[in-house]
Amino acid sequence: MINLASDRRPPLDRSRASWVKSPMAPIMHPLIFSVTVSSVTGECALEPDPTASFAPAAWQQLAASVASEKGLTPFSAAVLYRRWQQGLAAVAVDNGSIIGHISCMPIFHQPTRSRAARALHGGQPMGASVWPMIDMFELLTGWTHPDWRKRSISLQLRQQLLAQVRSESLPRQRFFVSVTVGRGGSPVLARLGWHTIAWDAIPYVGSLIAQNADGKSRPGWHVINHAPYNGSDVAALMDTTHNWDRHCFLWVSQPALAHQLNDRLQAAVGRDLESWRRAWREAALPTLIQAGYLPVLFG
Numbered sequence: 001m002i003n004l005a006s007d008r009r010p011p012l013d014r015s016r017a018s019w020v021k022s023p024m025a026p027i028m029h030p031l032i033f034s035v036t037v038s039s040v041t042g043e044c045a046l047e048p049d050p051t052a053s054f055a056p057a058a059w060q061q062l063a064a065s066v067a068s069e070k071g072l073t074p075f076s077a078a079v080l081y082r083r084w085q086q087g088l089a090a091v092a093v094d095n096g097s098i099i100g101h102i103s104c105m106p107i108f109h110q111p112t113r114s115r116a117a118r119a120l121h122g123g124q125p126m127g128a129s130v131w132p133m134i135d136m137f138e139l140l141t142g143w144t145h146p147d148w149r150k151r152s153i154s155l156q157l158r159q160q161l162l163a164q165v166r167s168e169s170l171p172r173q174r175f176f177v178s179v180t181v182g183r184g185g186s187p188v189l190a191r192l193g194w195h196t197i198a199w200d201a202i203p204y205v206g207s208l209i210a211q212n213a214d215g216k217s218r219p220g221w222h223v224i225n226h227a228p229y230n231g232s233d234v235a236a237l238m239d240t241t242h243n244w245d246r247h248c249f250l251w252v253s254q255p256a257l258a259h260q261l262n263d264r265l266q267a268a269v270g271r272d273l274e275s276w277r278r279a280w281r282e283a284a285l286p287t288l289i290q291a292g293y294l295p296v297l298f299g
């Protein structure tokens with residue numbers, strides 16, 4: 001794990017950014033790396049560099065770059081910065097600019113789990129025997145500057161961030177998911193050893209991060225012209241001419257855990273998918289949205 005002591009935080013010019021809030025007690029540390037390019041092979045290596053400095057304008061620039069990618073949810077600079085400050089993101093920096101970024105959000109975890117349980121159970125908490133104690137995180141906002149693409153920056157950033165989140169000492173089992181719109185970060189996720197699962201195969205899990213737009217006004221990021229992918233695992237098809245267009249893929253770090261969570265949720269709510277979706281949407285999702293998250297809305 002990259003252990004950046006909190007007193008060695010990268011310097012930021014706080015006077016220039018009104019949205020920079022004082023940090024929460026950090027559970028994990030902001031991850032920042034400088035890039036070393038081999039003069040022989042041209043390969044990029046990331047080195048932990050807690051002394052690297054960049055102005056808040058770098059986050060504004062990152063947010064603008066993210067917003068210009070049609071496959072990425074357009075999160076604000078303040079949201080991206082806060083995630084990083086909480087140890088939920090890793091950045092690669094070159095010449096004072098962010099040239100690579102990945103972040104993650106805890107989706108199904110203690111606060112949202114207990115809110116959903118109470119909503120389903122008339123205000124009472126559900127016992128651990130019926131309510132799954134598996135944590136689910138989502139990897140999101142993977143972006144590499146076009147000049148630095150296909151040089152392993154995203155892969156290395158993801159490996160570092162996943163290592164940090166996995167090393168956090170919680171006794172629970174946890175797995176990660178990620179949504180790609182078309183190809184997007186699919187090759188990187190396949191290189192991490194992840195797999196795709198049909199959205200329809202784990203609807204209780206899929207509902208945590210995506211919903212069908214139903215004409216009602218809901219907070220979320222609309223993905224148009226890309227239907228949820230319900231075919232077989234595409235991880236092995238990376239080198240072929242797989243047609244990526246028009247689909248949104250659900251990538252999972254550990255399919256067995258995702259199925260287990262789905263089965264436990266399904267059993268706990270008496271196979272009532274609509275009740276589950278409503279409870280999650282009304283009782284748990286607002287907590288995530290307040291923390292700067294947006295679910296995908298299909299259609």
Ligand SMILES: CC(C)(COP(=O)(O)OP(=O)(O)OC[C@H]1O[C@@H](n2cnc3c(N)ncnc32)[C@H](O)[C@@H]1OP(=O)(O)O)[C@@H](O)C(=O)NCCC(=O)NCCS
Nearest residue numbers: 069071142143144149150151152153154155184185187188
């Ligand atoms: C997707 C993205 C983050 C990948 O960043 P990157 O730094 O170029 O990725 P990496 O170099 O670490 O990729 C790891 C592997 O995937 C391969 N890869 C990455 N993008 C690829 C692409 N578009 N087509 C084919 N292979 C690709 C790399 O060649 C590398 O393979 P290797 O290990 O066999 O050499 C970057 O292309 C990007 O910012 N795209 C626009 C935003 C976006 O779609 N983000 C993903 C959201 S899910």
